[in-house]
Amino acid sequence: MTEVEMDDLSKKRQAVDADDAAEHPTSGPNITSDADDQVVAYWAWATAALLSTLSLLLILFPRFVLFLSETGEVDRRPNMTSLEAFLLLHTGILLGAIAIAVIFNIPQPSVALSEARPQGPQGHPLLGPLSGACTLIAFLSYNMRSVGSLAFMVCIGAAIIGVWGLWAVMFAGSSYISRKTGADKRTSRFLFGNKAAASVQKKQWKEQLRSKFA
Template structure:
C-alpha cells in the first residue's frame, strides 16, 4: 500500500477515533471538559454529537473522494495498471491537509496554554497527518517523467551525487561502443 492510501485511511481512522466518543458518550466528554461538576445541557450534547457526526462525514468523504473505494461496479481486465486515484483526490487531500494543519496549530496553542500532554499527542497526530498529506500533494499527485530509452526519471539531477551509470552510458555512446 502506498503513501497515498496510507494517508487516506490514516485520516479516516483518526477522525473516526475522535468521533466515536463524541457520538456515544457526549455527557462523559462534556463532564471531563468542565472544571465544576454540573449536568450537561441538551445544547452541549447536541453540539458534541453534531461535531462527532461531522467528523465521521469528513472521514467518509475523504475515503470516497480520493478513490480508495471505487464508485463504479465495472471491473476491467487491462494489462496496464490504471491510476486508482479519483479526479477529486488532490483537492480532497488539500482540504484535509489544511484541516490537519490548522488543527495541529490549534492543539499546539491549547498545549502551550494548559500544558496537558493529551493536547501534545493530538498535535503530533494532526501534524503527522498534515505532513503526509503535504508530501502526497507534492510528490504523489503526478506521475514521473520516465524515459523510454533509459527507464530513468527525467526529473532527476546529479546534485549532490553524480549519476555514474548514466555518465558511463553517455561516454560509451560518445566513443561508439
C-alpha cells in the first residue's frame, strides 16, 4: 500500500469519526471537571481550617507558641518579648485573611450557580481579605509603641496596602459597567426592547438566583 493510499484511508476515517460525533453529540455534565472541583474544594476547606486554627492560636494564645519553642529548663521563659508578641499578632491576622480568601474562592461545581454569579470585572482573590487585614494591622501598629519605630513602619506600609485595596474594592473599574451583571449601564430597553440592556440583564440575574435558591 502506497503512502498516498494510507493518507486517503486516514482522511476517510477522520471524516467518519466526525460524522459520528455530529450525529451522536455527547451531552451532560463533565464528570472529570466536577471531580477535580471537589478535590480542590476539600483541599481548600482543609487548608482554611488549618490556617484558621493557627491564626487563632497566634492571636489568642501566643504564649502557647513560646511553650512549644522551649527546648529545656534553661530556655524556659515566663513572658514573651514585645517584639515576639507584635510579630505573632500580625502573623495571625495575615493567616486569618488568607484563610478567608481560600474559603471565598472555593470552586462551585454547580453550573447554574456559576452562571448566576456577577459577570463583571474580576478582582484579585486576596484583594478584599488582605486589604481588611492590613487596615486592622495599621490600626493596631499605630497604637503599639512598645517596639519602637518598627510599629510606625509597619503602620505606614499596612495602611498603604489596606486603604489602596479598599479603594480598589469600592471604586475600581468603570462606572458604566454593572458590578452585578457586567452589563453596560448606558444601554436601555426603551422603545426597542433591547435584551442586552443593563436593566433586563439585572432582572434575569435576580430570577436565576431566585430559581436556584427557591
